[in-house]
Amino acid sequence: MGREAILVSSVSSLLSGDAKKSDAILWIRLRSSDAGPHRRLIDDRRTKLNVRGKGATAVVQVDRLRDQVYRLIHQDLKVGLLEPGQRLVEGDLAKRYNVSRTPIREALFQLSRDGLLSPAERGYVVAADDVQTTIDRHEVRELIDPRLAAHAATDGTPAQKRALEKAHERQCTAHSAGRLKAFIKANLEFRAALRAMCRNPLLERCSQMLDDQAQPSRRAVFEVEEYRAIEIAHDTKVLEAILAGDAARADAEMRQYVETVRRHLKSVTRPGSHASAPTPREIA
Numbered sequence: 001m002g003r004e005a006i007l008v009s010s011v012s013s014l015l016s017g018d019a020k021k022s023d024a025i026l027w028i029r030l031r032s033s034d035a036g037p038h039r040r041l042i043d044d045r046r047t048k049l050n051v052r053g054k055g056a057t058a059v060v061q062v063d064r065l066r067d068q069v070y071r072l073i074h075q076d077l078k079v080g081l082l083e084p085g086q087r088l089v090e091g092d093l094a095k096r097y098n099v100s101r102t103p104i105r106e107a108l109f110q111l112s113r114d115g116l117l118s119p120a121e122r123g124y125v126v127a128a129d130d131v132q133t134t135i136d137r138h139e140v141r142e143l144i145d146p147r148l149a150a151h152a153a154t155d156g157t158p159a160q161k162r163a164l165e166k167a168h169e170r171q172c173t174a175h176s177a178g179r180l181k182a183f184i185k186a187n188l189e190f191r192a193a194l195r196a197m198c199r200n201p202l203l204e205r206c207s208q209m210l211d212d213q214a215q216p217s218r219r220a221v222f223e224v225e226e227y228r229a230i231e232i233a234h235d236t237k238v239l240e241a242i243l244a245g246d247a248a249r250a251d252a253e254m255r256q257y258v259e260t261v262r263r264h265l266k267s268v269t270r271p272g273s274h275a276s277a278p279t280p281r282e283i284a
Contacts, residue, residue, distance in 0.1 A: 003206065065099060066106040072097055077116055077126065077215065078188070084128035084216040087120060115213045129217045137210055138262045141189055142255065144206050149238055150200055150247040151255035156197035161243055164193040168232075168239050175228045184222055190235060197242075 073093070076082045088108060090101045097104070108124050111117045117124040127133075152164070167190040174182035191211055198204045221227050234257040241250035 021160060032115065048076070052098040063128060064103075066103040066110075067101060069097055069103045070110055071166065073111060074116070074212070077111075078212070080216075080219055082126050084126050086126045088117065088124050088126065090123065113208060117126070122189065126216070134217065136256065137214060142258045143211065145258050146251040146255040147200075147203060148194055148207050149250040151203070152194050152197035153242045153245050153247040153250040155199045156242065160193065160197045164190065164197070164239060164242065167193050168235055172232055175225075175232055176278060178225075183228055184219060186217070187222070187228055187231065230260070 073082070082088070090104045090108070093104045093108075094101050108117060112119060112124055116127055118127045129137075152161075156164070167186055170186035171183055171190060174180075174186050189210070191207075195204045195207050198207075222231070234253070237253040237256065238250060241253050
């Protein structure tokens, strides 16, 4: 089977009515039939569909190839398939994702601008936390996360708050079962549910960027069982304030959480070293 086109809006509905309105934009998603570990990306072209009976032509537009590559590399960074300090070679990535080097180069440049990669000789490496980077990020989190929690308390719909609660339940279940990957996944879902309730798009984007940059150190920290327990304890307090619609309390609880996380920076020994997971005593 060849490529499949999934039309967001049907041709018949878009072209109904005045026959003179012969042009319509149809957004589609394409997927290849020979998907492997990473699905084959579709070339960045616009294709025309001739619709019989109306004398109309509809333009079909797909995502730019570099954007598709960006999302795939971004996902691999998020789940840890690409590790901090790892050198990224354009040719290897082109084979991995089955594309040419050009979209790889463009995606790597954008990921570097987002702070997820660091420039290196003849390419990039996956960004790794050092002392100053970690300090800087948590200084910004102290400004952003409490406001994010406050927005969630006042702006979140009942359905969104239920989604937040469900994500927290998945965190608790994964922690009890000792399932690290499931815990990290649920924690990311908890953070995403928080952002979904924020009505300030700039605040939401800043929070997303910080979470993306913190992902490698988050994995290292959550390997410590006691730290996962502390995460759950703080998230429980934040969740209760949000469910109660108490913005001031949600702000205060999140501020306390960020301050607790910042204390683990003492476990970083010297500039240029990687941030290590804190011991329970250091973050208690």
